[in-house]
Amino acid sequence: MSLDNPTKPHEALAAHLEGDLADVNTLIRARMASKHAPRIPEVTAHLVEAGGKRLRPMLTLAAARLCGYAGAYHIHLAATVEFIHTATLLHDDVVDESEQRRGRPTANLLWDNQSSVLVGDYLFARSFQLMTETGNMRVLEILSNASATIAEGEVLQLTAAQDLATTEEIYLQVVRGKTAALFSAACEVGGVIAAADPAQIQALYDYGDALGVAFQIVDDLLDYSGDATATGKNIGDDFRERKLTLPVIKAVAKAAADERAFWTRTIQKGRQDDGDLDEALRLLAKHGAMEETRAEALAWSSKAKEALDPLPDHPIKTMLRDIADYVVARIS
């Protein structure tokens, strides 16, 4: 992939923010070092340099630049956001007992759960050091609130995931926590550090929130319909892990008695046999659950684009709009 000839919206944004992104990468490398414990940079590098898209830190940089920021702290904030994201990935993989992430073995598999838990804690602490260096109290409030919302969403998912009583409302709370909270905070702090006016800061928050929700719904939809090569995930991972995501919640809501018994056995009780995934896919199709989920993702993407209206005209504004389209392009 060459950034000189970007073909995808996030690549176009990366090319536009090239200098800032280089500074973020330098800062990340400096702050993931540890004088005493070399295990820390080893584990962190495995994840941070695995070729993630840096979408979240780019949102911070984009928001700050879009609002005319000319200082240097958007670099700190972007690195903060990437550290929080990396820490949550390390802990998520322990919680989910995952073995693959971005097509490579997870840190908990290559090292151990202990390293993933403690290095994640280290990155959380580092992220708080970085944000503190900005000296901006509003930014600290936003990012510490987002961290609490993320953790709360993860705990809620843990207890709600296998419970057939989980509603779309609870699903949305989980998604807001585990995904959208960091997207919205990443955008909002870019506006705050640029001292943008309140309506613009709110617009950035709303954009990030809707983009994050769309992003997660697409992810959950692709788990039942995607191309394993393109997504790096296998079809049905969520089904096997008994995670009650939006497509299944919709199918359960319309389930006849025998269908309900099927979901109770496979998701709630976790007794799965050969052919159960095919049956799940058949029920999702029968009740139009895939199509309805797809429509919701598209609606959130539209909401994200509309949220941008109060922001000034700027090449970055167009790119953010394109990213909102791109997030749902995989299901369009």
Added chain:
Amino acid sequence: MSLDNPTKPHEALAAHLEGDLADVNTLIRARMASKHAPRIPEVTAHLVEAGGKRLRPMLTLAAARLCGYAGAYHIHLAATVEFIHTATLLHDDVVDESEQRRGRPTANLLWDNQSSVLVGDYLFARSFQLMTETGNMRVLEILSNASATIAEGEVLQLTAAQDLATTEEIYLQVVRGKTAALFSAACEVGGVIAAADPAQIQALYDYGDALGVAFQIVDDLLDYSGDATATGKNIGDDFRERKLTLPVIKAVAKAAADERAFWTRTIQKGRQDDGDLDEALRLLAKHGAMEETRAEALAWSSKAKEALDPLPDHPIKTMLRDIADYVVARIS
């Protein structure tokens, strides 16, 4: 135990700080709530209300009061410190695969590792929210630095624990990280929020640092010599978990070839048989490792008391001195 007739130094301090401590407990209970995820207060309450001594938050309250603080933010800071401590306990028990803490089953045993990891993350985030509310940037620096030092110490312990090449210097780094960093930060932020002069803030830091080191050395010594009923731990837990603590580091340094082979087999390779703990205890006694470790703990306790010199005369100063004595009383 009645606080009306305190017999131990930390009880005397608790009695002196009774009103403040009640406020801290109220704030802790309010902030461990979660609207969406009831699992969070369940897990937190199991640990926070298990009858810990609240030593760390008391140090914050004591430091602030000793320096004449008349505001309300020492309550926030004390709750912050207790949340950081609770979060590290939850994660430690996952990392160590512990089954008992304070004489009760651990959260990872009662619920699961997932809950312990994620509720720990939630409490970390809550602690950052609490400290942010004080609006004091210096306090945020100190506590975010301490959090990073704690996590770094834990990772260092993970890699150094079973390595016979671990020196007393590395041991001290681990102890400073996993224990002393929070003691010193707890004391220091009390002085900072009270706007004490720099020499007094340094004195509080030095007291907390030395107290924390003494506390951990005593803990490691009692693991080989204590009374299981009094400590809530079994003799030899560290040996069985292959943790290279100060007594063993001292014995390894003086080991003859056959003794070195014994430590290599039992600690580094983890092949332990019946009678090995007795042999370990014999070697620790033979080389005076227990006595030397005890002398070091006493020296750190003295250092803690001397550190208090620049602080104003005050009943709390005497109580802090008594606590430094009390920490080593169990081995005197």
